[in-house]
Amino acid sequence: MADFGEILRAVGDFGLFQKLIVLALSFPNILLSISFASILFMDFDPERHCNTDWILGAGPNLTEEEQLNLTIPREPDGSLSRCLMFAPVDWTLDSIRRYGLNHTTACQDGWVYDQTLYQATIVTDFDLVCDKAHFAGIAQTVFMAGILAGSFIFGPASEPIGRKRAIQIPTVLLMIFIVAAGFCPNYYLYIVTQFMSGVGIGGYRVNSIVLVTEWMGTAKRSLGLCVSQIFNALGSMSLAGIMYLIRDWRRAQLVIAAPMALAVIYIWFIPESAQWLLEQGKTEEVKKLILKVAAINKQKVPESLLDKISEKTIVEPGGIELLIQSSILKYFVIITFIWFSINLAYLCVVFNIANLGLNIFLTQFMFGLTEMPAHILCIWLLEIRGRKVSLMSTVLLGGFFSFLVILVPRDQALLVGVLVITGQFFLIWGMSICNIYIQELFPTSIRHTATGLSTVVMRLAGLLSPLLNLLAVYHWTIPIIVFSSLALGGGALTFLLPETRGVDPPDLLDQMEAMDQEGKQKTDDGSGEKAKTKT
Structure with missing residues (x-):
């Protein structure tokens, strides 16, 4: 049986084919980085105060400043409370001004959020503030748990089903749940989509690295992996621009999904790892694949090498x-x-x-x-x-x-x-x-x-x-x-x-x-x- 390193040297261990593979498998890393980091912006906690429009029934012509002064208590530093309000009363405006309101309570009718930085985040849409403030951290944890699960599930799965399938399935999962997150009506469905998106990211990353390295010669593996990491950096930089321009987490999800659709399409045309095919005894498939790779790299494969591929390998x-x-x-x-x-x-x-x-x-x-x-x-x-x-x-x-x-x-x-x-x-x-x-x-x-x-x-x-x-x-x-x-x-x-x-x-x-x-x-x-x- 021919050593696989010998096969790679014959067909070119860093020719045009390998460069295309690196680029094709690295491009989704831009999108994965955006998906991975977008939760940082989506769970941003903006300035806010309780919704106290109840007082407008007694004084419809109140300015916003007057309304807040009458209905929101102050913190020791003089700022408006973010989680408390004065309990509504059935008084006239004159009585409220004369006697003042003293009994405080938690926000009863939601919050009014400052939209200077963002138009909408998961915090503002799902009211993850005050006694629910830790829910945003839980969403991050669930997302990372999904990445862990994806690595654990699809890492071993690449042995029986192959590297190619172990990349395609996570890519499709990620596409589906990125879109689904943008339409979530409540927090609990949102964290389900975050977990499944994490599964897609974890599964793709661990297997894309394996597929890249198995198609490259030993001397060039570090170069291929570093190039893949550079695309992660491009994703982090792109994220800043996307969120700066959009400022709405639901629309951001759909924008992220658009280029992901391209990856979902072309990822089905990525070739399987020849090394994995050899271990499965699929020598005829390996021969055809090797000839295609050699043609792309403009190399000629010796007949003697093709004959060796037919021999049984011991692993x-x-x-x-x-x-x-x-x-x-x-x-x-x-x-x-x-x-x-x-x-x-x-x-x-x-x-x-x-x-x-x-x-x-x-x-x-x-x-x-x-x-x-x-x-x-x-x-x-x-x-x-x-x-x-x-x-x-x-x-x-x-x-x-x-x-x-x-x-x-x-x-x-x-x-x-x-x-x-x-x-x-x-x-x-x-x-x-x-x-x-x-x-x-x-x-x-x-x-x-x-x-x-x-x-x-x-x-x-x-x-x-x-x-x-x-x-x-x-x-x-x-x-x-x-x-x-x-x-x-x-x-x-x-x-x-x-x-x-x-x-x-x-x-x-x-x-x-x-x-x-x-x-x-x-x-x-x-x-x-x-x-x-x-x-």
């Missing part, structure tokens, strides 16, 4: 059990913790963007803009400094700048913004390195299992980040201290990982474990030699 059984029993389990635990800590720190800031005291549209645009150089520099840094040093430095710097935020007075919005954006820059950089590093740490036989499990744990960070942000009600520094400390710890643990630059991981686990032991012996011998020289 080492993978799975969770094999990973747990292996000596490289420690690497899985470390890289998973690092990925988790980076994602937690990143998402805690993203989900708290509206409360940073900054211009929400400009900040969102800057988040996306800083991602671009992070992913581009990732390609360069990985080749110059290697995986280990690159990951350690970026995560430690990301955690450090995030921690510095607690030392800055909250009224210094510009300085806070600089620290937040700088921290996000390094965290995104580290996240991009993790995506590549984890593909190289494990042999082929357990790579998909290790990546899938690590992705599920990483998605747990998305589930926990809104809950961690809720601890800010006790003190605003608590979430920052927790996620920045975890990021610093993850950066320190990177020291225990092996360097993988320029090293092709073997296909079999036994070979990987032998390489690991050999590396340890070389390290020990090196230490011993240094000690002797010193003596």
Whole structure:
């Protein structure tokens, strides 16, 4: 049986076909980023006060200022209460002015919302304020739970049904529920659509990465994954522009769905992974696919190679059990913790963007803009400094700048913004390195299992980040201290990982474990030699 790397080299491992695949599978990442982050704008809590139009029955000619002064109590700082009103009374206007109103109650007839920033959000449409204010955070948590479920369901599903189907189904799900969310009449149906949208996003992302890497040569995989991440950054930047122009969450849903329809159509024409087809024994399909790819890349496939494809391939059984029993389990635990800590720190800031005291549209645009150089520099840094040093430095710097935020007075919005954006820059950089590093740490036989499990744990960070942000009600520094400390710890643990630059991981686990032991012996011998020289 021909090695699949040999097949790729024959048909071109980064020709026109691979470039088209990368672009086709990366384009939905723009839309996924918009769908992922749009909830940040949709759950924005605007200025508001109770609806007190009941007093207009007694004084229809009252100005808005007079109406509010008579019917809304004041907070200690002199501002109007956002959750209380004076209880309605059956008095004349003169009596109300003479005696005043003293008995307060919760808002009885809804709220009047300020529309300076947005015309409508899920908060204003579903009245998620006061005693229901935590419902917006629940919506974020449900959304992230959907992403976790999507990764958990469609990650393993790509083995029996194939990479192609495991991409197509989530794409269709996402399209359906993005549109459905825009027509939701109540909050409970809305969170159902958010969960299902999350399932679509989680399923697509985990399998699109697998399909991209399985069609590319080892030397070009980091480039393909970094390009895919750049499209995520374009999505974050586009989101700021879309929400700035639209300002209505329901219309925004439909605008997001329009280009998604294009992806739903062309995604059915994406070819299946030839590597997966080989593992399924579908050699005739592989031959036809290889010839098509070679034609697109303008390469000629030797007949001898096509003959080898017909031979039976032997694949080492993978799975969770094999990973747990292996000596490289420690690497899985470390890289998973690092990925988790980076994602937690990143998402805690993203989900708290509206409360940073900054211009929400400009900040969102800057988040996306800083991602671009992070992913581009990732390609360069990985080749110059290697995986280990690159990951350690970026995560430690990301955690450090995030921690510095607690030392800055909250009224210094510009300085806070600089620290937040700088921290996000390094965290995104580290996240991009993790995506590549984890593909190289494990042999082929357990790579998909290790990546899938690590992705599920990483998605747990998305589930926990809104809950961690809720601890800010006790003190605003608590979430920052927790996620920045975890990021610093993850950066320190990177020291225990092996360097993988320029090293092709073997296909079999036994070979990987032998390489690991050999590396340890070389390290020990090196230490011993240094000690002797010193003596």
